[in-house]
Amino acid sequence: MASTQTLSALMARGTDFLGSEYAIICGAMSWVSERHLVAAISNAGGFGLIACGAMTPALLDTEIAETKTRTSRPFGVNLITMHPQLTELIAVCARHGVTHVVLAGGLPPPGSLDAIKSMGAKLICFAPALSLAKKLIRSGVDALVIEGSEAGGHIGPVSLTVLAQEILPEVADQVPVFVAGGIGRGEAIAAYLEMGAAGVQLGTRFACATESIAHPNFKRAFFRASARDAVASVQHDARLPVIPVRALKNVGTELFTAQQRDTARALDEGSLAMAEAQLQIEHYWAGALRRAVIDGDVENGSLMAGQSVGMVKREEPVAEIMAELVAEAEAALDLRTTRRAAFAA
Numbered sequence: 001m002a003s004t005q006t007l008s009a010l011m012a013r014g015t016d017f018l019g020s021e022y023a024i025i026c027g028a029m030s031w032v033s034e035r036h037l038v039a040a041i042s043n044a045g046g047f048g049l050i051a052c053g054a055m056t057p058a059l060l061d062t063e064i065a066e067t068k069t070r071t072s073r074p075f076g077v078n079l080i081t082m083h084p085q086l087t088e089l090i091a092v093c094a095r096h097g098v099t100h101v102v103l104a105g106g107l108p109p110p111g112s113l114d115a116i117k118s119m120g121a122k123l124i125c126f127a128p129a130l131s132l133a134k135k136l137i138r139s140g141v142d143a144l145v146i147e148g149s150e151a152g153g154h155i156g157p158v159s160l161t162v163l164a165q166e167i168l169p170e171v172a173d174q175v176p177v178f179v180a181g182g183i184g185r186g187e188a189i190a191a192y193l194e195m196g197a198a199g200v201q202l203g204t205r206f207a208c209a210t211e212s213i214a215h216p217n218f219k220r221a222f223f224r225a226s227a228r229d230a231v232a233s234v235q236h237d238a239r240l241p242v243i244p245v246r247a248l249k250n251v252g253t254e255l256f257t258a259q260q261r262d263t264a265r266a267l268d269e270g271s272l273a274m275a276e277a278q279l280q281i282e283h284y285w286a287g288a289l290r291r292a293v294i295d296g297d298v299e300n301g302s303l304m305a306g307q308s309v310g311m312v313k314r315e316e317p318v319a320e321i322m323a324e325l326v327a328e329a330e331a332a333l334d335l336r337t338t339r340r341a342a343f344a345a
């Protein structure tokens with residue numbers, strides 16, 4: 001099939017970089033992206049990422065080992081830059097010969113880039129703006145993810161539609177760039193590849209796969225939701241810089257507003273320093289997400305989800321989701337060829 005070859009050609013840079021069959025990454029999702037989902041993604045030809053989140057080095061060690069027993073295909077590890085034991089976590093990755101490390105949550109802290117590169121792994125970072133993309137490339141990162149505000153979880157202010165236009169033409173020839181945020185179907189994958197992306201990263205579309213350990217209540221909330229239910233959290237106090245989080249609206253959304261108020265009051269009273277306040281906010285999210293994903297408390301917990309949630313209709317095995325995405329991308333490419341031929345005739 002011509003479209004299969006075209007899609008492979010468009011993905012070639014991404015698949016060469018990742019070592020996978022498709023340049024489709026399942027973005028790390030705290031509590032969700034553990035051994036079962038990660039292995040299922042990689043076994044289906046995509047690229048799975050373990051979400052280290054707040055795991056201790058010992059827990060990460062076990063998670064990597066368990067993932068290795070479930071897949072012989074490549075997968076990576078996502079580490080959060082503000083983790084107090086980042087150095088130890090990198091050392092765990094090095095011991096396991098992890099081939100790809102994603103650093104999320106900010107610029108790589110001093111020493112982390114060298115530590116990851118010296119263990120022979122490829123380093124992937126998030127670039128929230130063109131200037132930062134250029135800076136990261138200069139500092140030696142191997143690939144970038146640009147994630148739009150449509151995405152689930154912590155988000156930047158700009159949509160992928162705009163980020164892709166600003167960043168891809170400038171840097172896509174220098175390092176592979178993977179695009180994320182709001183992608184739910186293969187047609188969008190084909191379009192971003194044609195714009196110069198090396199591949200894509202999806203989270204929401206895979207969160208409720210059969211192999212995902214997310215609680216049935218969490219999955220049901222996704223199946224019922226539409227794009228407009230996935231809203232970004234609002235900053236309550238201008239002094240307290242909180243990174244917005246996109247999640248399905250529920251009581252938990254209001255609890256977060258209360259949490260911000262309490263934290264701002266503690267700042268006022270001087271009982272909390274700013275760095276500590278920000279860490280408290282992050283701990284709040286980690287706890288709230290766990291409550292929804294693991295305990296199934298979909299009222300008070302955090303239902304982090306992107307706007308593509310409306311395209312998640314039912315529980316499906318990862319292999320079926322992957323096959324659908326690939327078939328849709330190929331069909332879109334076929335349609336372009338047919339249309340071009342019709343115009344030419």
Ligand SMILES: Cc1cc2nc3c(=O)[nH]c(=O)nc-3n(C[C@H](O)[C@H](O)[C@H](O)COP(=O)(O)O)c2cc1C
Nearest residue numbers: 027028029030104151152153181182203204304306
């Ligand atoms: C439930 C959930 C949890 C997430 N947790 C993380 C995380 O721990 N670290 C991270 O870098 N990204 C996290 N993300 C973002 C995803 O890795 C991915 O970039 C995003 O979901 C892509 O956008 P999409 O949801 O529109 O597909 C999370 C997303 C969701 C939906």
